[in-house]
Amino acid sequence: MKIKTDKIKKISKSSFTIYGMVIMAYVIMQILVSTGSLSSLMEGLLVPLCIYVILAVSLNLTVGILGELSLGHAGFMCVGAFTGAFFSVATVDLITIPLLRFGIAIILGALAAAVFGIILGIPVLRLRGDYLAIVTLAFGEIIKNFVNVIYIGTDKNGFHFSMKDAVALKLEEGGKVIINGAQGITGTPNDSTFTIGIILIIIILFVILNLVNSRAGRAIMAIRDNRIAAESIGINITKYKLMAFTISASMAGVAGVLYAHNLSTLTALPKNFGYNMSIMILVFVVLGGIGNVGGSIIAAVLLTLLPELLRGLNDYRMLIYAIVLIVMMIFNSSPKAIELREKYSLKRLFTKKTKGEDA
Amino acid sequence: MALLDVKNLGISFGGLRAVDSFHIEVEKGQLYGLIGPNGAGKTTVFNMLTGVYQPGDGKITLDGNDITGKRTIDINRAGIARTFQNIRLFKELTVMDNVKVGLHEHYKYSTIAGILRLPSYYKKEKEMNEKALELLKVFDLDKEKDFLASNLPYGKQRKLEIARALATNPKLLLLDEPAAGMNPNETKELMDTIRFVRDEFDMTILLIEHDMKLVAGICEKLTVLNFGQVLAEGNTAEVLKNPQVITAYLGE
Numbered sequence: 075m076k077i078k079t080d081k082i083k084k085i086s087k088s089s090f091t092i093y094g095m096v097i098m099a100y101v102i103m104q105i106l107v108s109t110g111s112l113s114s115l116m117e118g119l120l121v122p123l124c125i126y127v128i129l130a131v132s133l134n135l136t137v138g139i140l141g142e143l144s145l146g147h148a149g150f151m152c153v154g155a156f157t158g159a160f161f162s163v164a165t166v167d168l169i170t171i172p173l174l175r176f177g178i179a180i181i182l183g184a185l186a187a188a189v190f191g192i193i194l195g196i197p198v199l200r201l202r203g204d205y206l207a208i209v210t211l212a213f214g215e216i217i218k219n220f221v222n223v224i225y226i227g228t229d230k231n232g233f234h235f236s237m238k239d240a241v242a243l244k245l246e247e248g249g250k251v252i253i254n255g256a257q258g259i260t261g262t263p264n265d266s267t268f269t270i271g272i273i274l275i276i277i278i279l280f281v282i283l284n285l286v287n288s289r290a291g292r293a294i295m296a297i298r299d300n301r302i303a304a305e306s307i308g309i310n311i312t313k314y315k316l317m318a319f320t321i322s323a324s325m326a327g328v329a330g331v332l333y334a335h336n337l338s339t340l341t342a343l344p345k346n347f348g349y350n351m352s353i354m355i356l357v358f359v360v361l362g363g364i365g366n367v368g369g370s371i372i373a374a375v376l377l378t379l380l381p382e383l384l385r386g387l388n389d390y391r392m393l394i395y396a397i398v399l400i401v402m403m404i405f406n407s408s409p410k411a412i413e414l415r416e417k418y419s420l421k422r423l424f425t426k427k428t429k430g431e432d433a
Numbered sequence: 434m435a436l437l438d439v440k441n442l443g444i445s446f447g448g449l450r451a452v453d454s455f456h457i458e459v460e461k462g463q464l465y466g467l468i469g470p471n472g473a474g475k476t477t478v479f480n481m482l483t484g485v486y487q488p489g490d491g492k493i494t495l496d497g498n499d500i501t502g503k504r505t506i507d508i509n510r511a512g513i514a515r516t517f518q519n520i521r522l523f524k525e526l527t528v529m530d531n532v533k534v535g536l537h538e539h540y541k542y543s544t545i546a547g548i549l550r551l552p553s554y555y556k557k558e559k560e561m562n563e564k565a566l567e568l569l570k571v572f573d574l575d576k577e578k579d580f581l582a583s584n585l586p587y588g589k590q591r592k593l594e595i596a597r598a599l600a601t602n603p604k605l606l607l608l609d610e611p612a613a614g615m616n617p618n619e620t621k622e623l624m625d626t627i628r629f630v631r632d633e634f635d636m637t638i639l640l641i642e643h644d645m646k647l648v649a650g651i652c653e654k655l656t657v658l659n660f661g662q663v664l665a666e667g668n669t670a671e672v673l674k675n676p677q678v679i680t681a682y683l684g685e
Contacts, residue, residue, distance in 0.1 A: 281548050288547025288554065289537060289561075296523045296534040303521035306483060307601050308509035308538045317544065365525070 089283045092368045093276065099375075100272045107268075115382065121336045123378050124271025125329045128278055130358035130374040131367055132325030135282055137356070138365030139291070140318040141298030142199070143207040146214030147326050148351035152342055153190050154183035154327025156221050159259045159334035163252050164228060166263055176265040180274070180331045187327025190217075191320040199315040202301070206319075214352050221258075221342045227251040258341030259334070266336040274332065275371075278325050282367060285321070294318045361402050434497060436461045436637050437482075437605055442491030444481060451477050452661045455491070457639075459605070464631055465639045466652030466669065470681055473658040475641045476518055479607055483515050484508045496604055510538065512604035516594040516611060518641075524583035528574055531582050531593055532565040535600025540564070565600070571633065572596045572626065588619040592626065599634060606630070608640035612647050620644060624651050649673060657681065 103120060106112045129147060136144045158179035169175040190213070198209045225236040229249025236242040240251050253259055285291045293314045296304040305311055334340045344350065358377060362369030380394070381387070387394065405411045435458040442455040452474040459465045467475050480486040482493060484505040493501045500511050523531050540561045542553040569575040572592040577585060582593060591611055598606055611627065612620045624647055630636050642648050648655065648669065655672040657664040659681045665672050672678060 284548045284550060285544070288544070289533075289540070289542060289557070290544040290547055292526065292530055292534050293537055295526055295530075299523035299525050300521045302485070303517065303523065303597075304534070305505040306485075306509060306515055306517075306521075307535050307597060308506045309534065310506060 088368075089279075089287075092279060092283070092371070095368065095371070096272065096275055096279065100268075103268065119378065119382060120268040121266050121271050121332065123375055124268065124275055125333050125336070126355070126358065126374040126378050127275055127371050128271075128329040128332070129326055129355045130362065130370040131275070131278055131282060132322045132329070133355045134359045134362070134365065134367055134370045135285075135318055135322040135325070137359050138363075138367075138370075139282075139286060139298065140294055140315060140322070142315070142319065143204060144210045144319075144322070145207050145349075145352050145356070146210030146212070146217075147322075147355045148347045148349075149210065149214035149217045150187040150190060150323040150326035151330035151333065151351070152214075152217050152221065152347035154187045154324075154330025155334040155340060155347070156253070156259065156330075156342070157186035157327070158183035158331030159262045159340045160226070160252055162263055162265070162335065163259055163261055166261070172263060172265050175263070176270070176331075176335060179265075179335070180328055183327045183331035183334075184324040185327075187330065188320050188324035191323025192316065194323075195316045195319045199319060200312055211349070211352075214347070214349060218342045218344070218347045221253070222256045224253055225251065225255050226253040256341065258339060260339045262334055262338060262340055264335060264338060266332050271332060274328060278328065279367065281321070281325075286367075290314060290317060361398065435459055436463075436496055437639065438494040439482070440492045440494075442478070442481060442488050442493065444477060444486055444489045450661055452481070452658075455658070455661075455663060457656050457663075457666075459637055459639055461637050462631070462635065463637055464627070464651055464653050465637075466648045466655045467639060467641050467658060468643070468648055468655060469658035469664070474661040475658055476609055477661075478658070479515060479609055479641065482508075482607065483513055509601055509603070513607060514598035514601045514603035514605075515607035516591070516598055516609055518609040518613065520587075520590050520594055522582040522590055522594060522597070524581065526582060527578065528569065528580050528582055528585065528593055529562070529565055529578040531597050532568055532600050533561050535597040536561050536564060539600075539602060568596050568600055571629070588615055588622070591615070591623065595626070595630065599630065599636070604637065606636050606638045608638060608642075610641050610643065612642060612644045620647055623647070627651055645673070 103112075107117060129151065133144065133147045136142055161179045161182050162175055165175060169178070194209055194213055198206050223237050225238070225240050225243055227234045227240070227243040227245045227249055229246040231246065234243040234245060240254055243251065245251070286295070293304070293309045294317070296309060297311055297314055301311060333346070358374040359370050361377065362371070362373030437457065437459040439455060439457045443453045444451050455478055457465075457467070467478065469475050477486065481488045484503055484507070487502050491501070492499065495511055495513060498511055500508050500513075503511070523534060526534070540557045542557045546553045566575055566578065569578055572595065574589060574593055574596065577589065582590065585593060595606075595608065595611070608627070612623055615623060627638060627640070628651055631638055640652070652669050654667065655669050656666040657672060657675075657678050664681055665675045665678050
């Protein structure tokens with residue numbers, strides 16, 4: 075570290091705690107897998123865990139750092155998933171190195187989601203108020219229904235596109251349908267592994283934590299805290315809002331690619347890319363603490379594991395979510411709880427030293 | 434040529450003429466007071482000067498540049514910084530970061546350099562930290578640099594807002610009721626700070642204030658606003674003796 079100020083050191087320290095937490099979890103899981111102490115059910119959950127962690131961390135950038143509400147994060151995930159899967163299926167014979175193909179798929183998925191982030195963000199982020207929540211909510215629903223009616227196939231003449239049915243593609247002999255409407259994409263190579271998931275988590279943490287502790291991150295948080303004041307000292311509001319939102323969307327796209335390559339059949343259902351999914355990601359963020367990156371990781375892991383651990387209670391999952399949310403909201407705002415948290419503030423990640431003063 | 438030259442400025446909200454044919458000339462290095470009873474339109478004038486409101490008519494010239502109707506961020510870049518009547522700090526950022534946001538336009542490195550921690554990040558951050566600390570020391574806030582801004586006592590929050598405004602390196606500083614809510618001791622300290630800022634930074638300051646002790650103590654010239662119109666202007670002592678001004682404040 076070249077910079078001597080305590081501030082930078084402190085933040086680096088809390089960042090290292092988060093990285094350490096992720097790496098520790100990875101090592102422990104790898105040991106459990108190699109010794110065979112993990113049930114196959116839990117082993118199958120490892121990649122979804124990574125997906126949910128990425129989604130939670132990326133939504134935290136929009137909700138916690140930027141201070142805007144997005145209710146369509148699953149929509150960006152859907153864009154990423156279909157872009158990535160489309161690429162992989164289309165080039166499965168062309169690029170034979172799975173890691174290379176998957177890497178390109180991830181980048182493409184992230185880019186596609188980012189493009190949608192920009193398209194939504196340019197008009198909406200100029201407005202004040204909760205318009206982003208309304209528009210993203212609609213976007214999530216529209217994109218899910220849209221991919222259910224598109225048909226894309228390929229033959230030696232190139233790509234064919236239709237919005238009617240697979241026959242309308244008029245493929246020549248030997249051609250194959252890649253996106254088959256409501257049946258989605260089949261035959262996606264299973265490239266997602268726990269290790270790749272963890273690497274992606276670390277890359278995304280690296281981007282977010284470094285962004286937050288840089289010039290652009292400070293501008294983003296300044297806009298969150300006081301838009302008028304930020305404007306009065308020359309911060310370009312739209313630029314930084316758009317930047318944060320686009321980065322957040324592209325990360326959801328990465329999660330989508332990971333998701334698509336964990337299943338052999340990818341379909342857009344209300345279950346995986348619908349409103350409930352968006353809300354579930356939001357629950358991770360709220361539960362982990364808005365603006366608290368480490369917290370959203372823990373919340374995502376716990377809330378994904380909880381229903382599996384309490385399998386008998388699976389029917390009550392949404393009920394438990396509601397109750398936990400209400401309890402957390404009370405806990406977050408009650409003066410006694412705040413007092414308690416401040417008392418142990420040093421132990422908490424990401425909270426700054428607040429002792430020696432009376433606020 | 435005055436640093437700030439405002440001519441015939443006016444704005445209407447619906448049928449209400451909030452400010453009408455307002456004019457002011459602030460010379461470089463001056464400490465200028467804008468006073469008037471509640472609702473006279475003082476903050477509205479500030480909001481027009483900083484682009485929060487678009488003036489209905491009139492012309493604002495800063496240092497020879499026409500800045501009428503420009504965006505807030507462009508006006509800040511042209512050289513006007515302000516504080517707010519109800520303090521607007523970045524509450525969840527530290528005291529240090531509040532000032533560093535103010536330095537945003539003056540120490541630039543790309544977002545990519547920030548994410549990848551390229552050498553330019555370390556270099557610029559170091560310069561920013563030094564500059565911010567320097568500013569905080571002027572306002573005696575350097576010991577609280579790692580506090581969250583919302584945890585500062587009221588008087589220090591006011592000071593931090595001035596420090597943040599100064600960080601943008603303005604030509605003209607607008608202070609909107611800097612002494613509001615302060616006790617006499619804090620006000621006295623603030624008067625010293627404002628004078629110090631003017632001398633140390635060679636700053637031109639235009640301030641809105643209700644505290645007559647502060648106004649009489651530090652302002653060299655005054656403009657009095659009443660019902661959106663200029664009631665009187667001139668040297669502080671003369672203006673405060675003006676019977677019309679006394680009537681506006683105290684009634685018949």
